[in-house]
Amino acid sequence: MASPLPLLPLLLLAAGAYILVHAARSIHAHLTCPLRNLPGPDRGDRVFGHFKLLINDYDLTNRWRATFGTNFVYRGLFNKRELYTADLSALKHILVNDMIYQKPPPMRQTMESLVGNGLTVVEGEEHRRQRKILNPAFSIPATRDLTEIFTQKSVQLRDLWLRQLGHADSQRIDAFAWLRKMTLEVIAEAGFNYHLNALEPSGPPNELVQALEKLIVRETPRETAFRFAQASIPVLRLFPTGVGKAVPAARAEMFRIGGRLLAESKAAAAADLNPFGGKKAARRRDLLSVMVQSNMLDDESVRMSDADVIAQIPANFTAGHDTSSTSSAWLLHALSLNRACQTKLRQELLTVHTDNPSMDELNSLPYLDWVIREAMRAYTPVATTFRVAMQDDVLPLSKPYVDRHGVVRDTIPLRKGTLIRVPIEAVHLDKDIWGPDAHEFKPERWECIPEAAKNIPSAWGNLLTFLAGPRNCIASRFSVVEMKSLLFTLVRAFEIDAAVPAGEIIPTASALHRPRVRSELGKGAQLPLVLRRYVPVDQY
Incomplete structure (x- = not known):
């Protein structure tokens, strides 16, 4: 009987066969890719494509857009073709059809490792179920009740x-x-009835703040590239990055704190419903209380496991305060560069004879609304997001394009697995939509917006700020009223000027465009401003 082949040659043979099959599939996919005829830049690096360029240059896709038009193809990791489209019909199709277009695996894996399976992570029917449960916490009545917290902070x-x-x-x-401290306090109190004292800390550092600081990690470009590679090659997940090593302990601490908050909320809900406790039954509107109250109902469809409830806590803390603080910072930056706008806004705000306006009073101020809309347009906080096609599909286009062979096409066929860049900032600064002054901060444009802007798929204000469709931002109303409260209070009290020359404040190269100083990049995200106490003319 022949002796068995040694194990090592068998392993090498299997590895070689795997590589050959994978290479054959890659070559076939390359030669038959529906995106191969779209215009776009050259292939870039053989392994990284344009990936490293994109994560280091926040303006690169805008320059490509100027060269190649609304629809083009570029190369991602492993030189894989990816689609950029700013066509409004295509974007509407992508955002409305959430069962076909979902978050790409690297994005979901990273978010899940940080915050668990909360609303920002789950897809499909589970997302719809969780959203149905959480909607009351972000309703108009709930936001009206929470406005007092926004104003207090x-x-x-x-x-x-x-x-x-x-x-x-x-x-x-x-x-x-x-602003990071203030928005953290807002989401802690309005979302979970938790008092952080982040603005004026006393005693030892708050455990929740410490856990969040560790959880909101900043990856290096190399770590980002490796994380995307891990999504394509599962065996690489056995080798965590530096960030990947630091996250589990912070996540465990965050979930421990979340479990305690949940237990306290359950106890409070039980006391409110106890007729012998001498308390009137209450309907608390913070996010955590809404979830606890929902779990007390007989309807199984609106119940969540304790693990799912706890997962909402870090997800809302990280998303709620990081995005809100960044948006608010750009608002103040815009006003610091436009004193005429600041003066006009202050005049409107001073017509309200209270320091504690209600949500309805804030929403009755048109110029305040225009300023916030225009800042969200001109200084888009989240510049880009991504979706991946979960099945073969065809994107409709509002405007045809000319492919590499000179053929006019009015659709883009997609293959399952295609990654699509949704360029929020590019839509907001598109001169074909907003006119030749699209790059200017001009709140008055909202008095009569261009007809083309009405075609932008939107959950709020003819903008992509909070996306659109079933996965639009559930907290959009919460966020807008919070920003209105902040501007109302600060602009009435201060004259706000830039502390550095015009053009020195630039966004970070990440998807969330935090402000930073061009000449002080080593200091990270910051927004230096100069404050002066506002004194009415008749008081001089």
């Missing part, structure tokens, strides 16, 4: 800045650092 921040200013004529501050 805004007033607290105003008073802290006034104390810093003291008797001086002016004071330079890093507004972004303060």
